[in-house]
Amino acid sequence: xxxxxxxxxxxxxxxxxxxxxxxxxxxxxxxxxxxxxxxxxxxxxxxxxxxxxxxxxxxxxxxxxxxxxxxxxxxxxxxxxxxxxxxxxxxxxxxxxxxxxxxxxxxxxxxxxxxxxxxxxxxxxxxxxxxxxxxxxxxxxxxxxxxxxxxxxxxxxxxxxxxxxxxxxxxxxxxxxxxxxxxxxxxxxxxxxxxxxxxxxxxxx
Amino acid sequence: xxxxxxxxxxxxxxxxxxxxxxxxxxxxxxxxxxxxxxxxxxxxxxxxxxxxxxxxxxxxxxxxxxxxxxxxxxxxxxxxxxxxxxxxxxxxxxxxxxxxxxxxxxxxxxxxxxxxxxxxxxxxxxxxxxxxxxxxxxxxxxxxxxxxxxxxxxxxxxxxxxxxxxxxxxxxxxxxxxxxxxxxxxxxxxxxxxxxxxxxxxxxxxxxxxxxxxxxxxxxxxxxxxxxxxxxxxxxxxxxxxxxxxxxxxxxxxxxxxxxxxxxxxxxxxxxxxxxxxxxxxxxxxxxxxxxxxxxxxxxxxxxxxxxxxxxxxxxxxxxxxxxxxxxxxxxxxxxxxxxxxxxxxxxxxxxxxxxxxxxxxxxxxxxxxxxxxxxxxxxxxxxxxxxxxxxxxxxxxxxxxxxxxxxxxxxxxxxxxxxxxxxxxxxxxxxxxxxxxxxxxxxxxxxxxxxxxxxxxxxxxxxxxxxxxxxxxxxxxxxxxxxxxxxxxxxxxxxxxxxxxxxxxxxxxxxxxxxxxxxxxxxxxxxxxxxxxxxxxxxxxxxxxxxxxxxxxxxxxxxxxxxxxxxxxxxxxxxxxxxxxxxxxxxxxxxxxxxxxxxxxxxxxxxxxxxxxxxxxxxx
Numbered sequence: 092x093x094x095x096x097x098x099x100x101x102x103x104x105x106x107x108x109x110x111x112x113x114x115x116x117x118x119x120x121x122x123x124x125x126x127x128x129x130x131x132x133x134x135x136x137x138x139x140x141x142x143x144x145x146x147x148x149x150x151x152x153x154x155x156x157x158x159x160x161x162x163x164x165x166x167x168x169x170x171x172x173x174x175x176x177x178x179x180x181x182x183x184x185x186x187x188x189x190x191x192x193x194x195x196x197x198x199x200x201x202x203x204x205x206x207x208x209x210x211x212x213x214x215x216x217x218x219x220x221x222x223x224x225x226x227x228x229x230x231x232x233x234x235x236x237x238x239x240x241x242x243x244x245x246x247x248x249x250x251x252x253x254x255x256x257x258x259x260x261x262x263x264x265x266x267x268x269x270x271x272x273x274x275x276x277x278x279x280x281x282x283x284x285x286x287x288x289x290x291x292x293x294x295x296x
Numbered sequence: 297x298x299x300x301x302x303x304x305x306x307x308x309x310x311x312x313x314x315x316x317x318x319x320x321x322x323x324x325x326x327x328x329x330x331x332x333x334x335x336x337x338x339x340x341x342x343x344x345x346x347x348x349x350x351x352x353x354x355x356x357x358x359x360x361x362x363x364x365x366x367x368x369x370x371x372x373x374x375x376x377x378x379x380x381x382x383x384x385x386x387x388x389x390x391x392x393x394x395x396x397x398x399x400x401x402x403x404x405x406x407x408x409x410x411x412x413x414x415x416x417x418x419x420x421x422x423x424x425x426x427x428x429x430x431x432x433x434x435x436x437x438x439x440x441x442x443x444x445x446x447x448x449x450x451x452x453x454x455x456x457x458x459x460x461x462x463x464x465x466x467x468x469x470x471x472x473x474x475x476x477x478x479x480x481x482x483x484x485x486x487x488x489x490x491x492x493x494x495x496x497x498x499x500x501x502x503x504x505x506x507x508x509x510x511x512x513x514x515x516x517x518x519x520x521x522x523x524x525x526x527x528x529x530x531x532x533x534x535x536x537x538x539x540x541x542x543x544x545x546x547x548x549x550x551x552x553x554x555x556x557x558x559x560x561x562x563x564x565x566x567x568x569x570x571x572x573x574x575x576x577x578x579x580x581x582x583x584x585x586x587x588x589x590x591x592x593x594x595x596x597x598x599x600x601x602x603x604x605x606x607x608x609x610x611x612x613x614x615x616x617x618x619x620x621x622x623x624x625x626x627x628x629x630x631x632x633x634x635x636x637x638x639x640x641x642x643x644x645x646x647x648x649x650x651x652x653x654x655x656x657x658x659x660x661x662x663x664x665x666x667x668x669x670x671x672x673x674x675x676x677x678x679x680x681x682x683x684x685x686x687x688x689x690x691x692x693x694x695x696x697x698x699x700x701x702x703x704x705x706x707x708x709x710x711x712x713x714x715x716x717x718x719x720x721x722x723x724x725x726x727x728x729x730x731x732x733x734x735x736x737x738x739x740x741x742x743x744x745x746x747x748x749x750x751x752x753x754x755x756x757x758x759x760x761x762x763x764x765x766x767x768x769x770x771x772x773x774x775x776x777x778x779x780x781x782x783x784x785x786x787x788x789x790x791x792x793x794x795x796x797x798x799x800x801x802x803x804x805x806x807x808x809x810x811x812x813x814x815x816x817x818x819x820x821x822x823x824x825x826x827x828x829x830x831x832x833x834x835x836x837x838x839x840x841x842x843x844x845x846x847x848x849x850x851x852x853x854x855x856x857x858x859x860x861x862x863x864x865x866x867x868x869x870x871x872x873x874x875x876x877x878x879x880x881x882x883x884x885x886x887x888x889x890x891x892x893x894x895x896x897x898x899x900x901x902x903x904x905x906x907x908x909x910x911x912x913x914x915x916x917x
Contacts, residue, residue: 110321117320122310131313142324218305238306256446259430
């Protein structure tokens, strides 16, 4: 079965079509939603609900366009609405807050130097903390621009808003992210070290 | 951090939180099969959706109780008195207040040819609006209601029923409050500002009025508000401002549904279609609604006819200029039935962020039948004949009948033909089968800091772009717009001086050279993004310093520059006579002296103190 067949099946009410699409897009969708709602369980709930409603919504999908961006737009909107609704209830996973159970597998797989690993890990936590401090709308545009890698014109089409609104959202989101990252930088001790270059500040004998 | 790095971090974050593992389909399938599902699946059949509605009785009851408490509070006499105590949107202060001391001006050494950094931010331009970069500022912000609503997280109301002579101009503001601008009647005759934002403690800060101000309590729907007429008024350069009740400025402030609103009206209350006095403003305030689409009058996407469509109506071939000054862009073309003409309008670059449509900079009127308008039909209608200033000349124009065109500048109102009121120069050209009238702003007439005006040479090039016979070479020097001091010195036939000290942020902008008989004048224009400083050097000018002082002792003060006698003035005339502002303020400033047979004039907008102007003058080398 290919994607087109799956969509046609789903349009006709066959559950097999949904199964194909879930297997293909579930994780991309749930990761997208997570970056907006910042809660693992809410992200999964949002995406599962989107999939449950897909048999009804699929009628709105025009077959001559690509399914993935259309579907991820639905996910982004659902996640954004969910985040707005739960704005006061967002809870961070304990492992990220404390850093105790931070997945080590990623670092073990890589060949990074230990100090690079620490730096990358701190950078991720910094970005996560910065994302937390943005509002859901700002997180949504950051995710669309930098995670789903849409350009501004695509975002205009997807969000059905004027380009100036998109530019404004992106601008405020980027500015906020920059400010938050700068605020958080000294605290986490992140530096932009290039390990390929010798330290010019030290005399070598 | 670059885009790829941010993508990687986002991807890692998401993957770490929710690893790609397990069987998501199993989870979905289980949810499909539960009794609690919203969707009932029928293979090959219709999908049925069951909606459930949770009662929000608790929240609704809470709001109702609060509303009843409020109604009781303002209904009973004691409650109303208490409410009156609370609702203080204005606070009385003295009738005369001290104005903030202007920031000191730093003079810095200038090396000709090097650029000093422009000072940022220029707060006077941003007007304190966080959305300035996107929506612009007052008096003509550019965001639509839809756009501004997307930028804030509170509801925005607008005027539902606009009278025929009223229009929504645009909106701007920041996350705390937005300002909608409306205008009535002729441009800028009456301006209405509606500021709305959540009623936070900071926003509730009362606005100060004079001790003699009459503040009246008024009711707007179910809310109590306050109304006052007047403002603190000062002339530029004054150290104090006085409360003036006679000033045509009315303010209405009230709080409704958690929103603090301020309606400010500037201008005459009696308009053609509506009377906007106290009662009129209250009615307007009470009628505000969220259910209104706020579309600005100017949008880049306004539907315009194509040249071909207009050409069909006009019945003659429209000739668009083959050459345009750098940056000038086509705006629209219209058919003017009463003049049997068409009007091509052009503008300097639009703001790509806000899509704002600036005023028309250049207009071209073309007609196959009608002669170019008589100059007297182009001057401002409200001027007496003796007030009309028109300087006419004949310019060579390639391809024109007799090879010339009539040029004039002065009291011209471009809007009388097809342009804007700011267009004050015209070039009229007749060619075979077509009469052409070009209108544009002349020679930076208002000390503008942006290049939206045309030189005479550019006017001629535009005309020749239509006739098709170019007589001006591509890189020909334009004496009205010289781009370096070196070129200016090459053109001028006498040694020139330039400033070696200027206020911080002030840079060379352009230079001009003009010759009238034996007399030569070189002008150097410096600019800091806010205003200009100009140095004029005139050869063969008559020394009239003593004459000027004798005739206008209240305006000119005796000083010295480079050891030479000089005169200095700062201020302007108003109905009460000359207003002198030695510390800077409104009006203009000039320092004049003679040296080696050359007259030097240093001046510009009156932004600096006498001492600063003298120091700039002394620095000329």
